[in-house]
Amino acid sequence: MDDDKQLAPAKRSRLKHEAGSRAARRSVIGFLTWLAGWLDRIDPGTHRRIKGLRLVTAYGIAAMLGALPEIGHGLGGGASLSVMAGGFALWASVSEGRSTRAESSRDLLLLCAAAALGAAVFILLRPVLTGVGQAGSELSLATGAFLVGYLKLFGILGAGIGSQIFIGQLLAYGAGLTFADLGMVGVAAAIATLAAVVPRVLSGPAERPPVAAATASIGGRAGLSPEFVAGLQAAISTLVIVALNDMIGLAESAWAITACAYVVTSSPTGTIERVRRRIMGTAVGVPLGLLCLPIAVDAPLLIWAAAAVAMIIYAMALPDRYDIACGAYAFTLVVTLAVTGEHSIWLLAARAWETLLGGLLGLAAAMLLAPLQTARRGRPPDGR
Structure with missing residues (x-):
């Protein structure tokens, strides 16, 4: 009898724990069900979800390749290669909006090149503008900001190129790149192009741009x-x-x-x-x-x-x-x-x-x- 009294609290505790676990599972299942319904309302054809997975994949591939010592060895600014390549690939994938693999691959190549151009423009203008006050090097960002709006005149690719030039300038500004880093910027563009094109080719007709x-x-x-x-x-x-x-x-x-x-x-x-x-x-x-x-x-x-x-x-x-x-x-x-x-x-x-x-x-x-x-x-x- 005394043994039964001692076991009773342990049994109650176990039953309470099991009830709590069941409630937690129901909550998780309920949340996942709600999330699936919300995703279907926003993206009924799953096309945008596929693009989201693609841009995350592009960033991951580019950042991983940029972090490899074999690729960054000997490059000026090699420590920033992963950040630059990942940023180029991510935002190129965001800006690209074609419906066929061939057109998308072409645009991704141009968009990654535009990001490299923006970074190069910042690097070349930095020595000229550094003496203009404490924030002088930021003045070059005004050119990119202008192009974000102006190049929309030339359609979806123009809008993307303007955005990528600005993104390239922002990344170069954040990393503090100098003239010695120009070679690294070119390598980052090459890595980003590969990282962005491969997921797009694999996603194929599953994407449908709005x-x-x-x-x-x-x-x-x-x-x-x-x-x-x-x-x-x-x-x-x-x-x-x-x-x-x-x-x-x-x-x-x-x-x-x-x-x-x-x-x-x-x-x-x-x-x-x-x-x-x-x-x-x-x-x-x-x-x-x-x-x-x-x-x-x-x-x-x-x-x-x-x-x-x-x-x-x-x-x-x-x-x-x-x-x-x-x-x-x-x-x-x-x-x-x-x-x-x-x-x-x-x-x-x-x-x-x-x-x-x-x-x-x-x-x-x-x-x-x-x-x-x-x-x-x-x-x-x-x-x-």
Whole structure:
């Protein structure tokens, strides 16, 4: 009898544990069911999910190849090869939007070359601009910001090339590249091309790029195209950010420049909407990323897996839900910075207010130059 009394608490504990395990399994199954339904609503044909997997794969292949000592040995700036190659491949895969393997492969080659060109332009301009104040080397980013808007004039490939030139400049600026690193930039472009083309060839007809519907847009006055005006707005916003960085110092001015470059469209109303969505998404993504900081050191593999899932969501949401896409990328940026050794909450949280600053400056530039534009219909909306 005494033995039964002693066993009773152990039995109750075991039964309680089993009940808790069943409840946890039901919760996980319920969450996975909800997630599958949500994915089907956003991406009913799974095409964007496949693209998301492709761009994550391209980044992983490029970063892995760039980290191999046999490839980086003897290259100036070899320590940055993995970052450069991964960035080139990732954003080339994001910008590419063709329906056939041949066209996609051609565009990926051109997009990776454009990123290398942007990095080379930054490297060549850096010695000239370094003496112009504390943030002088950032001035070259104004050219890339201009091209992000202006090259949309030449369609999807032009928009991608403009974006890639800017991305190349940003990566070179972040890595602090110099003239000795030009060879490394070329190798990074070659690695990125291989890493981006192979997954695209394998994905084949499973991808179906979205078709942009015609919508109200903006025409230019005084002989200026709307794309030229959009590029001018982004460039002016960039120059203001560079000046602010020189005067007061910003935590990560490149984040503010990126925000203003990508929120500006050929329409003031379109710019307002993109600013709103980018700020909303970033305001959600950054805190979610900060919540993951405690496990960034102890579980880096889990963090990288979460970042990969976030980038797949980014690819799925980008065409229709810019706010979700911005939130997913903000989360990815924060957690990947944390897992690679950046643990300053002040710096990581700066992503939010730098985005706010860049978005508001882009909006102010759009309002300032609005008299250069007039209503026109029938043009497709800005893509990215």
